[in-house]
Amino acid sequence: MCGLVGIVGTDDSAYESFVALMNLQHRGQDGAGILTVDTRRNQFNVQKGSGLVENIFSERTFRTLKGPASIGHTRYATIGRRDPNLLQPFLDSDTGIAIAHNGNIVNCYELREEILAKEPHVLFATESDSEVILRLLCTNLPGGQPDASTIFDAIQRSMSRLVGSYAIVGLVKDCAIFAFRDPNGVRPLFLGRKEGTANGHAYAFASETVALDYLEYTDITEVQPGEAVYITAGGEVTRKMLLKSSYSPCMFEWVYFARVESEMGGESVYKARFNLGLILAEEVKRRGIEADLILPVPETSRIAAIAMSEALNTPFRELLIKNRYVNRTFILDDQAARKEAIRRKLFPITREIVGKRCLVVDDSIVRGNTALQIVKLIRQAGAKEVILVSTCPPISNPCYYGIDFPTPSELVAFNRTEEQIAEELGVDRVVYQSVEGLKKALEQKSLCTGCITGTYPTDVSHGILFEEQRSLDRNRQLTETA
Numbered sequence: 275m276c277g278l279v280g281i282v283g284t285d286d287s288a289y290e291s292f293v294a295l296m297n298l299q300h301r302g303q304d305g306a307g308i309l310t311v312d313t314r315r316n317q318f319n320v321q322k323g324s325g326l327v328e329n330i331f332s333e334r335t336f337r338t339l340k341g342p343a344s345i346g347h348t349r350y351a352t353i354g355r356r357d358p359n360l361l362q363p364f365l366d367s368d369t370g371i372a373i374a375h376n377g378n379i380v381n382c383y384e385l386r387e388e389i390l391a392k393e394p395h396v397l398f399a400t401e402s403d404s405e406v407i408l409r410l411l412c413t414n415l416p417g418g419q420p421d422a423s424t425i426f427d428a429i430q431r432s433m434s435r436l437v438g439s440y441a442i443v444g445l446v447k448d449c450a451i452f453a454f455r456d457p458n459g460v461r462p463l464f465l466g467r468k469e470g471t472a473n474g475h476a477y478a479f480a481s482e483t484v485a486l487d488y489l490e491y492t493d494i495t496e497v498q499p500g501e502a503v504y505i506t507a508g509g510e511v512t513r514k515m516l517l518k519s520s521y522s523p524c525m526f527e528w529v530y531f532a533r534v535e536s537e538m539g540g541e542s543v544y545k546a547r548f549n550l551g552l553i554l555a556e557e558v559k560r561r562g563i564e565a566d567l568i569l570p571v572p573e574t575s576r577i578a579a580i581a582m583s584e585a586l587n588t589p590f591r592e593l594l595i596k597n598r599y600v601n602r603t604f605i606l607d608d609q610a611a612r613k614e615a616i617r618r619k620l621f622p623i624t625r626e627i628v629g630k631r632c633l634v635v636d637d638s639i640v641r642g643n644t645a646l647q648i649v650k651l652i653r654q655a656g657a658k659e660v661i662l663v664s665t666c667p668p669i670s671n672p673c674y675y676g677i678d679f680p681t682p683s684e685l686v687a688f689n690r691t692e693e694q695i696a697e698e699l700g701v702d703r704v705v706y707q708s709v710e711g712l713k714k715a716l717e718q719k720s721l722c723t724g725c726i727t728g729t730y731p732t733d734v735s736h737g738i739l740f741e742e743q744r745s746l747d748r749n750r751q752l753t754e755t756a
């Protein structure tokens with residue numbers, strides 16, 4: 275999971291990309307980059323760094339990153355972990371094209387071999403699947419200055435070979451920007467327009483509407499699954515549907531990843547989370563479960579917990595206090611780091627918990643580390659009973675599309691019943707959202723629910739090789755940092 279931005283038509287494009295990335299920080303905290311093209315000097319300018327967006331870019335950055343067009347990326351590593359060479363955007367200076375990618379290409383190792391077989395002179399600089407996409411695009415481009423027609427043609431050819439999830443923003447050396455999205459629309463991408471810039475009007479792509487709203491872009495539309503969009507430096511927009519399949523956006527965007535202020539698939543993330551709480555409350559009622567207090571696990575589950583409190587007429591209490599200076603645990607990149615972060619992250623208000631039946635609302639239970647630690651904290655605080663509810667159904671399959679919970683044995687719901695999960699986590703009861711409840715809450719006709727159901731929107735037969743490579747990569751990182 276990563277955050278993307280692409281902007282054209284304003285002299286502040288790099289600064290706007292920076293602001294957008296600040297608003298997309300939750301989508302990846304490993305590092306970030308912004309790339310511009312300065313046509314007066316005929317050169318690309320790029321700045322990348324590890325860590326949080328605000329620590330990478332400074333005022334000086336924006337004196338260097340000149341030009342009316344820019345693309346930016348904030349990274350959440352699933353392949354290649356901490357390697358700074360993997361920070362995006364990636365640039366091919368021969369063709370004058372740069373891209374940034376959110377998603378995962380399941381058949382990237384196979385494509386890499388194919389490219390090398392066809393063009394043995396090609397030198398890959400990284401192991402990244404995003405570089406494979408860039409290389410594929412470049413090999414499908416004719417010589418000369420790319421334009422909308424040649425870029426669309428190259429994207430269409432590339433789409434026919436790429437398996438997996440991809441939302442892409444790109445920049446061409448003549449200051450045009452482009453974007454495209456995989457035929458299933460697994461990863462999100464939006465386009466907005468702003469009037470009254472020095473250049474007349476500007477356009478921006480971003481992974482979430484919140485980034486566009488913040489920058490006062492309006493007329494926001496989704497880049498459609500399988501669609502490509504090309505916008506020249508002069509503001510001429512061309513959109514083309516290249517390859518459509520069944521729309522299958524990742525359900526996890528609404529459940530956990532996206533900012534609550536964003537909209538996805540025409541549905542507000544806030545409303546989806548509220549609905550998740552309402553539907554889960556019905557299930558709690560149906561099972562005859564009663565509690566004295568409803569506690570959200572901060573931050574993502576707060577909206578669902580409020581909805582449950584209203585529906586069950588049970589007091590909502592924020593009794594797990596978060597240390598805001600500790601990174602989100604889920605996207606820390608190894609088990610030990612995650613455990614330590616959870617311990618430092620939350621603190622219970624003991625006096626309010628003692629003797630109470632606590633219904634604890636979490637957005638999802640993936641490995642169970644967070645849940646286990648939280649249950650321990652609440653038990654130690656003297657709770658009489660702990661009921662854990664998850665707004666997401668049990669996750670028991672790998673994600674091949676960019677969320678890092680790859681190995682089924684790492685997932686607490688893998689091969690366990692609800693009773694066994696409750697025992698594993700040390701709670702009195704555990705209640706999960708149903709798949710039907712999830713679909714109803716998100717108000718989407720179709721979704722990717724692969725990690726829940728084991729049915730994926732694309733062929734994942736290459737997934738085994740992909741998983742093996744990812745595990746090797748993770749183990750290598752752990753060895754290197756041991």
Ligand code: SF4
Binds near residue numbers: 673674
């Ligand atoms: S498998 Fe799960 S986490 Fe991965 S894209 Fe599909 S719904 Fe999202």
